[in-house]
Amino acid sequence: MSILSVQFMLFVLVLAGIYYIFPPKFKPYIILAGSVFFYLTFDWRYSLFLLLSIVTTFFGAIIISKRQDKRSKKIWLASVLVLNIGLLFAVKYLPYFMGLVSKVFDFQDPGISLLVPIGISFYTLQVSGYCIDVYRGKYEPQRNIFLYASFATFFPLILQGPISRYDQLSKTLYKRERGERIYENITYGAQLMLWGFFQKLVIADRAAMIVNNVFPDYTSFDSFGLVIAGLCYTIQIYTDFSGCVDICRGAGQILGVDIMENFKQPYFSISITDFWRRWHIALSSWLRDYLYIPLGGNRKGKVRKYINVLIVFLVSGIWHGVGLHYIAWGLIHGFYQVIGALTMPARLCVCKALKIDRGRWWYLTFQRIITFVLVSIAWVFFRAEGVMMSVNIVKNMFTGWSTYNFATIQDLGLNVPDLIVLLVAVLIVLTISICKHNGIRIRQGVAAIPLPIRWIMYLALFFVVLVFGIYGPGYSGASFIYMNF
Amino acid sequence: MNAKKILGQAIKTVCFLALAAAVLSASSKVLGRKSYEGPWNHMAKMNEFYSMNRDSIDYVGIGSSHMYCTINPLEVYNKSDITGFILATQRQPLRASYYYLKEVFKTQSPKVVFIEGYMGFDSGEEIEEAVIYDAIDPLKLSLNKLFMINEIAPEGEKENYFFNIFKYHTRWQELEQEDYDALFNPPKDFYKGYVCISGEEEYTIKETDYEKIKEKDIPDNSLSALEDMYKLCNDNGAKMVLLISAYDSSDKTYSGVIKSEIMWAQEKGIDVIDITTMYDELNIDGKTDFYDSGHFDVDGAKKVSGYISDYLVEMGLQKNENADHEMWEEDYKSYIEGLK
Numbered sequence: 001m002s003i004l005s006v007q008f009m010l011f012v013l014v015l016a017g018i019y020y021i022f023p024p025k026f027k028p029y030i031i032l033a034g035s036v037f038f039y040l041t042f043d044w045r046y047s048l049f050l051l052l053s054i055v056t057t058f059f060g061a062i063i064i065s066k067r068q069d070k071r072s073k074k075i076w077l078a079s080v081l082v083l084n085i086g087l088l089f090a091v092k093y094l095p096y097f098m099g100l101v102s103k104v105f106d107f108q109d110p111g112i113s114l115l116v117p118i119g120i121s122f123y124t125l126q127v128s129g130y131c132i133d134v135y136r137g138k139y140e141p142q143r144n145i146f147l148y149a150s151f152a153t154f155f156p157l158i159l160q161g162p163i164s165r166y167d168q169l170s171k172t173l174y175k176r177e178r179g180e181r182i183y184e185n186i187t188y189g190a191q192l193m194l195w196g197f198f199q200k201l202v203i204a205d206r207a208a209m210i211v212n213n214v215f216p217d218y219t220s221f222d223s224f225g226l227v228i229a230g231l232c233y234t235i236q237i238y239t240d241f242s243g244c245v246d247i248c249r250g251a252g253q254i255l256g257v258d259i260m261e262n263f264k265q266p267y268f269s270i271s272i273t274d275f276w277r278r279w280h281i282a283l284s285s286w287l288r289d290y291l292y293i294p295l296g297g298n299r300k301g302k303v304r305k306y307i308n309v310l311i312v313f314l315v316s317g318i319w320h321g322v323g324l325h326y327i328a329w330g331l332i333h334g335f336y337q338v339i340g341a342l343t344m345p346a347r348l349c350v351c352k353a354l355k356i357d358r359g360r361w362w363y364l365t366f367q368r369i370i371t372f373v374l375v376s377i378a379w380v381f382f383r384a385e386g387v388m389m390s391v392n393i394v395k396n397m398f399t400g401w402s403t404y405n406f407a408t409i410q411d412l413g414l415n416v417p418d419l420i421v422l423l424v425a426v427l428i429v430l431t432i433s434i435c436k437h438n439g440i441r442i443r444q445g446v447a448a449i450p451l452p453i454r455w456i457m458y459l460a461l462f463f464v465v466l467v468f469g470i471y472g473p474g475y476s477g478a479s480f481i482y483m484n485f
Numbered sequence: 486m487n488a489k490k491i492l493g494q495a496i497k498t499v500c501f502l503a504l505a506a507a508v509l510s511a512s513s514k515v516l517g518r519k520s521y522e523g524p525w526n527h528m529a530k531m532n533e534f535y536s537m538n539r540d541s542i543d544y545v546g547i548g549s550s551h552m553y554c555t556i557n558p559l560e561v562y563n564k565s566d567i568t569g570f571i572l573a574t575q576r577q578p579l580r581a582s583y584y585y586l587k588e589v590f591k592t593q594s595p596k597v598v599f600i601e602g603y604m605g606f607d608s609g610e611e612i613e614e615a616v617i618y619d620a621i622d623p624l625k626l627s628l629n630k631l632f633m634i635n636e637i638a639p640e641g642e643k644e645n646y647f648f649n650i651f652k653y654h655t656r657w658q659e660l661e662q663e664d665y666d667a668l669f670n671p672p673k674d675f676y677k678g679y680v681c682i683s684g685e686e687e688y689t690i691k692e693t694d695y696e697k698i699k700e701k702d703i704p705d706n707s708l709s710a711l712e713d714m715y716k717l718c719n720d721n722g723a724k725m726v727l728l729i730s731a732y733d734s735s736d737k738t739y740s741g742v743i744k745s746e747i748m749w750a751q752e753k754g755i756d757v758i759d760i761t762t763m764y765d766e767l768n769i770d771g772k773t774d775f776y777d778s779g780h781f782d783v784d785g786a787k788k789v790s791g792y793i794s795d796y797l798v799e800m801g802l803q804k805n806e807n808a809d810h811e812m813w814e815e816d817y818k819s820y821i822e823g824l825k
Binding site for chain 1: 494497498501504505508509512516518614642644645648650651652653654655656657658
């Protein structure tokens with residue numbers, strides 16, 4: 001069941017209806033039942049992997065908490081992690097890895113094909129984080145397997161996160177109280193879902209039309225076309241991910257469950273380090289807490305710190321996808337930060353010499369532009385289908401400038417009306433982002449607007465998504481011409 | 486939380502949802518595909534049907550293009566004052582015809598129902614998308630429409646037919662005046678479902694000789710549709726008539742099944758009017774009466790309609806008191822004007 005489908009919306013509504021009708025003590029179990037049903041709408045075999053993860057981490061955490069000596073705790077933790085992360089690696093990366101090895105050592109690719117359960121990358125990290133937290137004594141393990149399963153399977157999170165922490169999610173997932181703010185939950189949740197649909201369907205999928213047209217055939221486009229396509233991908237990946245997360249957060253909100261924000265205006269970052277505090281916050285904080293800090297973080301000298309950063313971003317690249325270009329993307333971000341740290345003293349010297357106040361708005365804007373460009377260049381590696389293709393695209397972005405006729409911008413894949421819609425929609429998101437960046441609380445601000453105007457805004461957004469969203473089977477007049485009468 | 490607050494929230498929710506439904510409905514009306522070129526405007530034809538006085542129609546013709554090119558209700562009316570309507574769409578599957586018949590009986594009490602049997606050969610397994618939209622879109626939203634969508638729309642795509650804006654919303658770049666008119670001033674046409682077309686080609690026509698045709702099994706879904714329509718007619722006091730209009734009877738894809746349909750009808754005691762065996766009787770001329778080899782033009786339809794009119798009179802049908810005869814007279818004049 002796609003989160004973009006009518007069926008998903010009906011599912012959330014029906015589940016909310018059941019959820020609010022029953023007494024609060026049934027809440028987590030209703031959510032569990034709904035989550036299991038949701039997951040089973042995909043291939044039923046996926047649920048076997050999920051069940052294995054739940055059982056091993058549930059019992060593993062209890063055993064870890066009961067063990068007294070640290071060595072024994074460590075062994076149990078390692079076993080649980082090796083099993084779960086090993087399973088993730090096996091199903092997701094083994095076929096690709098075997099293909100690579102066969103090329104390097106010149107033997108026939110065994111052609112392994114494995115079932116890759118949907119959401120395995122997300123829920124594996126989520127339950128692994130839980131076990132590590134229990135090992136660290138952060139909280140006691142959950143003793144009720146059904147309650148634990150409702151955390152591990154929570155349907156808004158299972159497909160694409162955000163990867164949630166047990167102590168944060170359980171606060172509202174297990175909350176049992178009468179007199180919940182049902183009306184506020186449903187209205188706020190619906191608004192968030194609508195905003196998510198706007199980002200995903202009006203912006204991301206529209207920008208994708210240029211990206212999907214240009215990237216596979218990049219040699220046919222000059223620098224202008226490639227830059228526009230690169231920019232569109234930067235917009236696409238943010239609004240796609242953010243939009244889908246907002247749809248999921250909205251679904252959670254409808255059920256009274258708070259899900260963390262995963263993005264904080266990432267394209268306003270003033271450095272790559274800042275970017276990773278604002279982009280996919282759930283993953284970057286997971287990597288920080290469960291990989292970077294255990295590796296030593298920045299406590300073991302500069303060289304070790306840089307190595308740790310590179311390791312973390314190597315892992316991030318691997319986690320994001322199967323392919324060397326994902327690894328390249330991750331390492332690029334790692335190197336950005338290492339180079340940024342290495343050059344920081346020199347940059348500070350230059351600013352001091354030139355008497356530049358690094359807090360001034362123009363300097364911050366300059367930093368934001370540089371960061372945006374660096375991130376966008378890295379995104380090329382994320383989107384392109386190979387490292388060499390990525391390198392060539394980036395190279396051609398700088399070396400292929402010619403006299404470009406702006407009137408032929410439509411050759412990139414969108415006609416003028418669609419381009420106008422894209423630009424206006426991006427401006428809307430930009431405006432909202434600027435407001436949030438400046439501390440304006442959008443939801444509260446909107447709630448303070450008089451009701452008729454608020455409703456006009458919601459209905460207008462609904463109309464925009466309905467009409468301008470990229471979805472559905474598409475209409476072509478030609479297919480309706482009854483040639484045979 | 487007090488009851489007053491809950492009631493207030495409930496009222497707000499209902500009002501907002503009603504407004505959202507209005508936005509959805511209005512957008513669907515504007516963005517929905519309206520028509521093919523003029524004569525084939527099924528939306529306009531159904532709008533006309535819905536505007537007819539209750540119980541003012543005494544016969545209907547349901548089926549595919551072979552129906553809407555065959556019976557011209559204005560010609561029938563001109564000859565005998567008997568009012569009727571054609572509810573046919575291109576390649577309309579018989580299962581869809583069943584739901585059209587149900588739609589008819591909501592507001593009308595026809596005494597005779599002509600079911601055109603050409604599409605009986607269709608097993609329903611691979612219906613073209615355009616055919617399904619063409620059949621479903623013109624109907625008003627109702628339970629009947631929902632059941633129709635559930636039955637004939639492909640699995641996994643039913644919501645695109647229920648909310649056809651999912652299909653048509655990309656038309657926002659090609660909207661014209663008729664799209665906006667659909668919101669407050671939906672178009673109608675006066676042909677009463679008939680598609681008025683002229684032909685210039687000449688065809689060699691030959692009456693069907695069923696002795697030379699081997700019957701083929703009627704596909705299950707078509708047979709069940711015929712059975713269901715027969716039962717529906719009986720339940721509503723209407724006489725079902727199987728109409729076979731012009732088609733290429735040398736093509737065994739159709740002729741074998743049509744023969745089986747005729748045999749089925751005869752077993753049930755259903756009248757059969759097979760135009761393909763009556764070309765001489767009706768003085769059908771291949772040089773002047775066809776739009777193409779399978780469809781009559783306006784001249785051919787006039788001849789067939791004359792026969793249908795006589796048939797209806799024989800069945801005892803008369804002028805309907807509920808019909809707006811002034812409108813019918815005006816519409817006939819408009820039709821004649823349009824032929825000039």
